[in-house]
Amino acid sequence: MKIICFLPNYIGDVLMVTPTLRLLKNFLPYAEINVVVKKNLLELLEGNFNIDNFIIKSYDRFELLKNILKLRPNYAVLFRTTFFNSLITYLAKTKISVGTNEELSFLFLTKTLKIDAAIPFRTQCLMLVEELLRSLNINKSFDTKELKKIDFYSWNNQEIKYSLNKKLIENNVDINKKFIIISPCASRKTKVLTIQQYVEIIKLLYKKYKNNYEIVLVNSKEDEMIKKIIQESGYLIKSLCSKINLKELGYLFSISSLVISADSGPAYIAESVGVKTLIYFTSTLPEKYGPYSENVKFFYLPTICSPCYKNFCPLKTYECINKIKPEDIVSLVDTMLE
Numbered sequence: 579m580k581i582i583c584f585l586p587n588y589i590g591d592v593l594m595v596t597p598t599l600r601l602l603k604n605f606l607p608y609a610e611i612n613v614v615v616k617k618n619l620l621e622l623l624e625g626n627f628n629i630d631n632f633i634i635k636s637y638d639r640f641e642l643l644k645n646i647l648k649l650r651p652n653y654a655v656l657f658r659t660t661f662f663n664s665l666i667t668y669l670a671k672t673k674i675s676v677g678t679n680e681e682l683s684f685l686f687l688t689k690t691l692k693i694d695a696a697i698p699f700r701t702q703c704l705m706l707v708e709e710l711l712r713s714l715n716i717n718k719s720f721d722t723k724e725l726k727k728i729d730f731y732s733w734n735n736q737e738i739k740y741s742l743n744k745k746l747i748e749n750n751v752d753i754n755k756k757f758i759i760i761s762p763c764a765s766r767k768t769k770v771l772t773i774q775q776y777v778e779i780i781k782l783l784y785k786k787y788k789n790n791y792e793i794v795l796v797n798s799k800e801d802e803m804i805k806k807i808i809q810e811s812g813y814l815i816k817s818l819c820s821k822i823n824l825k826e827l828g829y830l831f832s833i834s835s836l837v838i839s840a841d842s843g844p845a846y847i848a849e850s851v852g853v854k855t856l857i858y859f860t861s862t863l864p865e866k867y868g869p870y871s872e873n874v875k876f877f878y879l880p881t882i883c884s885p886c887y888k889n890f891c892p893l894k895t896y897e898c899i900n901k902i903k904p905e906d907i908v909s910l911v912d913t914m915l916e
Contacts, residue, residue, distance in 0.1 A: 582667070
């Protein structure tokens with residue numbers, strides 16, 4: 579039995595699918611689980627024993643189609659449902675294909691589920707697998723508590739530990755202190771605080787914790803926003819931006835006291851390794867991405883227009899961001915560090 583699973587395109591979404599992949603493999607241990615994933619996200623899944631094979635999602639759609647046709651999968655689960663992904667499963671002649679009802683997927687899939695904005699993403703993923711099992715005449719309902727545990731492997735081996743420790747020293751991070759990590763960036767502007775808000779948070783944290791903690795900034799790249807945060811905070815913060823990979827990031831989080839993050843991929847890496855994690859939500863709804871493990875707390879101040887899930891504020895006010903006070907974030911940090 580060959581099952582092909584199309585994964586999402588973002589770090590956090592990929593990690594949130596892993597509990598469902600685990601449940602699927604546990605229930606069908608002899609099934610061959612093949613996942614279609616972007617090359618830059620493969621690092622998140624290496625060492626995951628619930629996955630048998632990887633198919634790299636190529637920009638060359640013909641190449642991707644050729645690889646999937648060669649695989650000849652029996653069944654398909656689309657954790658990311660697109661017109662093209664749906665078409666591929668049809669051309670591959672899968673017996674059963676399950677996804678959400680969007681982008682005309684009903685033309686090609688054997689079963690589509692209606693999108694319900696009230697259903698958490700992790701639960702939606704689980705529902706797709708339950709629907710596949712029902713199509714196989716297997717009536718199985720899983721406990722959603724199982725979705726709390728995100729699977730992220732290979733971040734704590736000796737090679738990663740040595741590599742990260744070397745980079746900490748190279749970037750003047752005092753390894754004799756504890757770490758508070760700030761991950762400020764996200765894929766949408768509506769998820770990110772202003773530069774001034776970050777600067778105020780850093781200054782407040784530094785004033786309180788400078789004797790015992792290093793405050794470290796992380797991001798996949800050192801863009802203009804990052805540079806301004808560092809400069810305007812008076813260089814009170816250390817930066818590993820663009821310096822470490824995802825596995826090193828996982829190990830860094832694991833040896834830290836606290837991670838403060840926007841609703842973005844690093845927040846879910848932090849959740850997976852068990853560090854205390856504070857996620858602040860603005861244009862997205864916290865409940866949409868749960869259930870969270872016990873190490874996660876979130877900060878959310880609802881507005882009349884949120885959640886909107888937009889890249890840019892339709893009203894151009896960014897009220898959901900601007901109403902967040904840095905001192906409130908720091909107050910919650912104080913509680914979590916007690």
